Amino acid sequence: MWRLRRITESEHAAGWAFAFPAVCLIFVFGLVPVVWSALLSFQRTNLIAPGQWIGLANYKALPHDPLFQASIVHSLIYTALFVPLSVAGGLLTAVALNRRIRGIRIYRTAVFVPVVLSTIATAIMFLWLLDPNFGLVNYLLGQVGLGPYGFFDSATGALYSIVGMTVWGWIGFDVIVYLAALQGIPQSLVEAAEIDGVRTWSMFRNITVPLLGPATLFLVVWSSINALQLFDEVYLLTKGGPGTSTYVVVYYLYSLAFSQGVAGYAAAIAYVLLVAILSLTLIQLWVGRRLVYYAS
């Protein structure tokens, strides 16, 4: 009995000794800031001097802040375009790539490569590709009688240009997930449908798409979370402009906290963002559970 207890005690010590470095780091830099951020959102503070408690004033100011509202609208427009375009584009590309023909590895690699490029590198590449004066895209559009467009320089087109660029950068991720899910579709089902004379489109619509439901739900949730966190591209390409046409939530929160020193107010925005992301995720999962067919 005494011996048994000694072993369990050493288990506690060993467990904690092994887990401690990682747990300590993750708590200090991942969990403590969640609480701290909430506390900051009730203060007026500039990151240097100690803050003053001002209750809910930061939150009460939000509905009267036109730039905050513009940022929310732009983030939502961006998300509403980016998510369906990247997920649907990823699905179609994955279906096209899901066959054994010569050169398939080359096609797949071409689609995967942009996923490993940094947002900054991608943005610099597109800055030049979509250059209003010397860009390749305006040249190609000119060949078919369109343009020239201002792209990132145009108040009406900048946000859409960012959508297009980020879909290019992300689509490989959706393709990877869909390709893995496509491998899981039972071959017997496809063959049975072929024997019954089901047409290609009908097969895609009635067999492939429903069976890919779980992958689609995962991608919709994940892409939405990432879309609401858009920052790097806006910082590099447009700084929120022209005018305020590309102000998005994280860019606004960054500029408030780190250029204007309004950290308490920015923390309130950060919390609104957190609640928005968590609720959107919950809604999507709730709707998804009703729509998605799980084979297992």
Add this chain to the structure above:
Amino acid sequence: MTSQIASQVLDPPQRPADEEEREPGRFLFSPWHLVLIPIAVVMLIPMVWMLVTSLETLNETRHFPPTLLPHTLRPGNYTQVLRQAPFARWFLNTMIVTVVTVLGNLLFCSLAGYAFARIKFFGREVVFVLLLTTLMIPFQVIMIPTFIIVKDLGLINTLNALIVPNLANAFGVFLLRQFFRTLPVELEEAARIDGASRLSVLFKIVLPLSGPALATLAVITFLWTWNDFLWPLITIYSPNTMTLQLGLTTFEGTHQTATNLLMAANVMSMLPVLLLFFLAQRYFIRGIASSGLKG
């Protein structure tokens, strides 16, 4: 996502029907090429044009219609970039930060992952759930207090500001814990009965069997750290302490009109990641599918 994703995506499993399916494809031109070629072109053109531009003269870049084939290739643009900006320094900084972060994650996530997988200790379940909740918190939401913590530790504008907060990651702990639990426990128990310590069981038995999981974690941490931008932007301001991504944006700010140099700089910044991608494609695919990456 499963751990078999990589092999499935890269090498689809052989199916019985394959032999018949394959035969016609060998002699006939599959109509799917007509779909796939345009897709590949759209994916590759931005990169190809960046490469072409990086080898042009400044005059060729200021020309419309664009110069698609430069008259002479100018690799000198690359050495000019290295002279005009502390690129070598940024490269070295990024390398230091990335290598230390990857090693830290491999060590600390292995230790913690093993504890959560195999050792029953007080508070294990609660602590594990708390770790998992951090996975749901976007970094942007906590960056202000994280900045204050790092500032109070006196790390601002040092490479440690980029390294210390990222030495361990809940995703890594979770990934390794899940993998360790799939290993046969009998092997470890036998070693324990023979008198091996927990530490030597982990390092001599468990980790040598965990190559694929460790490689996935290493590759994903590499990519996250190498490509990270927002955190260095907040914590680093001296040119000599910058990482590549941060340095690139300042270079972009000062060389907006020197497109050929900017593209050369961009190509150089991508090379290490591309090289690693082609060397370890299978682990990239697995890591990308299992983590969601690119956050």
